[in-house]
Amino acid sequence: MDRPSSLTCLDTLLRGVERRYRLPDLPPDSGGGPRDDTATALALAIERVRQEIARGAIPDAARQRQFVALLQQLIRDAMRAEQGDPVFQAMVLRHAAPQVREYASLSAHAGQYRRAVHGAVNTIAHPAKQQRMPPGRLCDALARLHGAASAAAWTALADTAHGILAMPELAAEPAIAQGLERLLAEPALGRLQRLDALASDALARQYQSLWDRNGPRPGSDTAAMQGSASRRRGAAVEALAARALEAVARRLDGLDGAGRPYRVVTSMLVPAAIPGEAARAKTEWDAVLLRRAGADGAAAAWDVCLLVEAKASADAAGTDLPRLLRGLRLLAHAAPETVYSFETRQGVVRLRGASLAGLPDDAAGLAATVLYCCDAPVEAAPRLLSAASRMQLLSAPASLAFASGLAAGRQGDEAELEPVWTDLLQSPRWRAVLHQYPALRQARELMVHPDDLFAAAGRA
Numbered sequence: 001m002d003r004p005s006s007l008t009c010l011d012t013l014l015r016g017v018e019r020r021y022r023l024p025d026l027p028p029d030s031g032g033g034p035r036d037d038t039a040t041a042l043a044l045a046i047e048r049v050r051q052e053i054a055r056g057a058i059p060d061a062a063r064q065r066q067f068v069a070l071l072q073q074l075i076r077d078a079m080r081a082e083q084g085d086p087v088f089q090a091m092v093l094r095h096a097a098p099q100v101r102e103y104a105s106l107s108a109h110a111g112q113y114r115r116a117v118h119g120a121v122n123t124i125a126h127p128a129k130q131q132r133m134p135p136g137r138l139c140d141a142l143a144r145l146h147g148a149a150s151a152a153a154w155t156a157l158a159d160t161a162h163g164i165l166a167m168p169e170l171a172a173e174p175a176i177a178q179g180l181e182r183l184l185a186e187p188a189l190g191r192l193q194r195l196d197a198l199a200s201d202a203l204a205r206q207y208q209s210l211w212d213r214n215g216p217r218p219g220s221d222t223a224a225m226q227g228s229a230s231r232r233r234g235a236a237v238e239a240l241a242a243r244a245l246e247a248v249a250r251r252l253d254g255l256d257g258a259g260r261p262y263r264v265v266t267s268m269l270v271p272a273a274i275p276g277e278a279a280r281a282k283t284e285w286d287a288v289l290l291r292r293a294g295a296d297g298a299a300a301a302w303d304v305c306l307l308v309e310a311k312a313s314a315d316a317a318g319t320d321l322p323r324l325l326r327g328l329r330l331l332a333h334a335a336p337e338t339v340y341s342f343e344t345r346q347g348v349v350r351l352r353g354a355s356l357a358g359l360p361d362d363a364a365g366l367a368a369t370v371l372y373c374c375d376a377p378v379e380a381a382p383r384l385l386s387a388a389s390r391m392q393l394l395s396a397p398a399s400l401a402f403a404s405g406l407a408a409g410r411q412g413d414e415a416e417l418e419p420v421w422t423d424l425l426q427s428p429r430w431r432a433v434l435h436q437y438p439a440l441r442q443a444r445e446l447m448v449h450p451d452d453l454f455a456a457a458g459r460a
Contacts, residue, residue, distance in 0.1 A: 009255050010289075010305060011368055013248065018452040020378050021314050021444050038077055042070040042393070043384035046424070047437040059425065067424070068417045071393060075403050076412075078394060088394050090210035092407055093203060095400040103204040106195040113188035113195075114152070120186050121149040121157070124179035138169040142176075154192040158184065233312050241310040241373035242266050242287040244453040248306075249289055251457045261292040263302070265344035273340055274356070275333045282320075282327025286310045287373075288344075293352050301339050303355035304331075308371045314379065317372040317443040318386050322432070324370065331356045363442060372447040382444075389436040396420045 029048055045066050049059045078085040079092070094100045106113075125142040133139045141164045148157035161180050164170060170177050183189065198204050242264060249262040270283040289306035309324060311317050334340060334356035341348050360369055393399060398419040405412050423430045432439075 010248070010252060013251070013456050014306075014368060014371070017448045017456040019445060019447070020449055020452065021374065021382075021447040023382060023384075023441050023444050037381070038070055038073045039383070039385040039390060040381070042067070042074055043389075043437055045070055046389075046434060049424070050434050050437070053425070053434075064418070064421050067421055068414045071399070071417050071420060072402065072412065072414050074390070075394065075399055075417075076406065079403055079406050085394075086210040086213040088391075088403070089407075090207050090214075091395060092400055092403045093207045093210065096404045096407065097203045097207075099198060099201050100203050100207045103195065103198040103201065103207065106191055106198065107208075110192065110195060113192050116186060116188035117154070117157070117183070117192060118149055120179070120183040120189075121146055124176050124183070125149075136169065138164070138167060138173065138176075141167065152192075154189060154196055158189060158193065230312075234310070237312050237373070237375055238266065238286045238310040240375055240450045241308050241453075244373065244450040244457070245287050245289055245306070245308055247454050247457040252291075262305070263290050263292075263346075264288065265290060265342075265346045265349055267345045268349070269343045270327070270330060271340055271342060273338075274330060275335075276330045277326075278330055280323060280326055281330045282309075282323050283330070285327070290349065290351070293355070299350070301350050301352050303352055304359065304369075306371065307369060308373050311372055311374045311376075311447075313376050314374055314444065314447060315383055315387070317374070317447050318436075318440040319388055320372075321439050321443040325361050328359050328361045328366075328370070332359050332361070333357075366442070366446060370446055371453075372443060373450055373453065374447055375450055384437065384440065386436050386440060389433045392430070392433055393420065396423065 026044065026047065045063070049063055049067065052059050052063070077083075078088040094104050125146040127143075127146065130139055130142055130146070133142070141160065145157060145160045145164065148154075148160055161184050165177065165180050165184075170180075199208075246264045249264050252262045264287060266287050268285045268288050270278070270285075272278075285307050287308040287310070288304060289308070290302040291305050293301050293303045307328075309317075309320065311320065334353035336352075336354040336357045338353040339350050340353060340356070341350055360366060394403075396419070398417050402412055402416045405416070424434055
C-alpha cells in the first residue's frame with residue numbers, strides 16, 4: 001500500500017531537519033598512546049577495536065598496549081588530589097578499607113533503618129500517646145525516648161529504653177514493656193549505632209567527604225532544591241518539544257486535505273495490556289505524533305507516526321538510547337488486531353496494535369520514527385566516552401586494584417589492567433562499552449533542536 005502523501009512529506013521533513021548535534025567523522029587512526037584528552041582518546045581506541053572485530057580481525061598487541069596505556073592514564077587522572085574524580089576516589093577507598101565498605105553499606109540503607117526505628121518508637125512513645133498518659137516519671141522517660149529518636153541519638157535511645165525497662169512503673173504497662181523489648185531487638189537500631197561508631201573512623205570521614213564533594217547528600221534541602229530545578233528544566237524542554245511537534249502536525253494537516261487527521265499527545269503511558277518485558281524499557285513517551293486511522297470522535301483509533309523524547313542535555317540521549325530501544329520493542333509486542341488504550345495528558349487515546357507492531361528498531365527505521373529533542377548549546381568538543389562507559393572502566397576490579405596501589409604510593413604496573421582488556425573483548429557485560437561509540441553516534445543522529453524542527457515544519 002502506498003504511503004499517504006502527508007506521511008511521505010513527514011519523511012521528507014525529517015530528512016530536512018538540521019542535525020546540529022551530529023558527531024563529526026572519526027579522525028584518522030594515529031595508533032598513538034595517551035593524549036591530552038584521555039577520555040576521548042580512549043573512546044576512539046575502543047571504537048577502533050570494535051571496528052576490527054566487526055571486520056572479523058583480531059585486535060593485535062599494539063591495540064592492547066594502546067588501550068591499557070590510555071586506561072591507566074584515565075585512572076591516574078581520576079586519582080589526582082584536586083582535579084580528580086571524588087566519586088572514583090571514594091570507590092577506591094571503599095575497595096581498599098573493610099570499615100569503609102561497612103560504612104558505605106550501612107549508609108546506603110540508613111533511611112530504611114531510621115524509618116524502622118521511628119516506627120517502633122512511635123508505637124509506644126508518640127506524643128499523642130504521651131498526652132493520654134498521667135504525668136510522672138514514665139511519661140517523662142517516654143518523652144526522652146521520642147526526643148532521642150528525633151535527634152538521631154541512637155545510643156542514647158537504646159540507653160533510655162533500657163532505663164525505662166528497669167522502672168517499677170512499667171509493671172502496670174505490659175504493652176509498653178513489650179514495645180521496648182521489640183525496639184531493642186530491632187536490627188535497624190543496632191545498625192544505626194554501628195553506623196554512628198563508624199562515622200568517627202578517619203577513613204570513613206574521608207569517604208564521606210569525597211562523596212560530599214560530588215554534590216549534596218540525598219534527602220538534604222540542597223538536593224531537594226537541585227532536584228526541583230532539574231524537574232523544571234526537564235518540563236520546559238518537554239513543553240518546547242511538544243510545541244515543535246504540534247507545528248509539524250499542523251503542517252501535515254494542511255497537506256493531507258482530510259480535515260485534521262493529526263494530533264499530538266504528551267506523557268503517553270504504555271498500558272500493561274501490551275505483552276512483553278517492561279523492565280528497563282521506556283514506558284512513558286514525552287510527545288507522540290498520531291494520525292487518525294478510524295472513525296472520528298471519541299471512538300477514533302490512531303496510528304503512531306513519530307515518537308519524541310525531550311532531553312535537557314545532548315549527553316543524556318546516548319545514555320537513554322538502550323532504554324528507548326527496549327521501549328520500542330515493548331510496543332512492537334502489541335497484537336496487530338487489537339486497539340489499545342493509552343493514558344496521556346490529553347486523556348485516553350486508542351492506538352491500533354498494527355501501528356505499534358510495525359515500529360522499527362533498526363537504524364534506518366529509527367530515523368523515520370524517533371527523535372530526541374534538545375535545546376542545549378552545541379558543545380565545542382562533544383564527550384565521546386559516555387559517563388556510564390567511563391564508570392564501568394574505572395570500577396572494574398582490576399582498575400580499582402590499580403588505583404588502590406597508586407593511593408598506597410606504588411607506581412603501578414600497566415599489566416595489572418590487562419584483565420579489563422580481556423573483558424572488553426570477551427565478556428557480554430562489556431558489550432555496551434565496546435559498542436558505546438556507535439550508540440552515541442546513533443543517538444546524536446536522532447537529536448534535533450526544537451528551533452530546527454519548527455523551521456523544517458515551515459519549509460515542508
